[in-house]
Amino acid sequence: MPLRALITSAAVPPGTLTLEAWDALRAAALVVPADPDDPTALAVRESGIALAASAEPPGDDLPERLARLGGDAVWLAPRGEVDASGLPAIVGSADPYGGALVRLVSVMERLRRQCPWDAEQTHESLATYLLEETYETLEALDDGDSDLLREELGDLLLQVYFHAEIAAEVDEWTVDDVAQGLIDKLVRRHPHVFAGVDVRHAADVEANWDRLKATEKRRDSVLDGVPAALPALAYADKVVTRLRRAGVLEATNAPAGDPDDDESRVGRELLETVLAARSENVDAERALRRATRELARRAER
Known part of the structure; x- marks a missing residue:
């Protein structure tokens, strides 16, 4: 019989193998x-199958x-590795839907152990990358490029796993805690x-969300939690949206300012x-x- 490699999913319990795998x-x-x-080697050994003395x-x-x-x-390939190292592969277990997210955990763990650059990163050093990846994702969204959007969302997801792995190393929290909290x-x-609550339309959902959020976070103002560091236009949009949802936008006086001050x-x-824009859901x-990027494109022609 030929040499073969057994590959398994990191998202499936290590002892859960196909009948073909156990027979082989x-x-x-x-x-x-x-x-x-x-883990796969340990599960095979525990089943009563002897393993070679050397790996x-x-x-x-x-x-x-x-x-x-x-x-x-x-040959028992490392759990979660899909590379059969040039051997015919026996699929012992395959990733279920979402299984790649589990494999990403092990990839991130390995990078932190074996890559000098990844190993020295901190929450603070990664902050600029989180911001950059967010804007690159928005750019892909504006371009309507689905493949690029998928790629940029992956880069954004990496930041979540990276921060979670850093926290896990000092026993603060893990990516599972992030997911479970969500x-x-x-x-x-x-x-x-x-919970069986009746809603008629999306506005009811938003109202319930805001009410529950205010209760959970014990906020005294409808504007609590709006990040002041947002870009000015996004900050204005967020404030306007919050005030409108709370029904106090019309009752709030717009800033009068100095009529002779151009900035005002x-x-x-x-x-x-x-x-x-917000009244038109824009x-x-x-x-x-998008308009500025179109202007830039026209200028470069």
């Missing part, structure tokens, strides 16, 4: 792990190394989905533009960004 393992003259402490790590010369051990061998929040704030006048005009920040 039981029939093999030799089962060789890439790492004797790998064989991945590498271009793996087939030759295994051939020297015997002609009928199954799940809990979504369930709490969607009682019309998970322009500020009021910009705010009026944001108010008009994101003023995105609209201006």
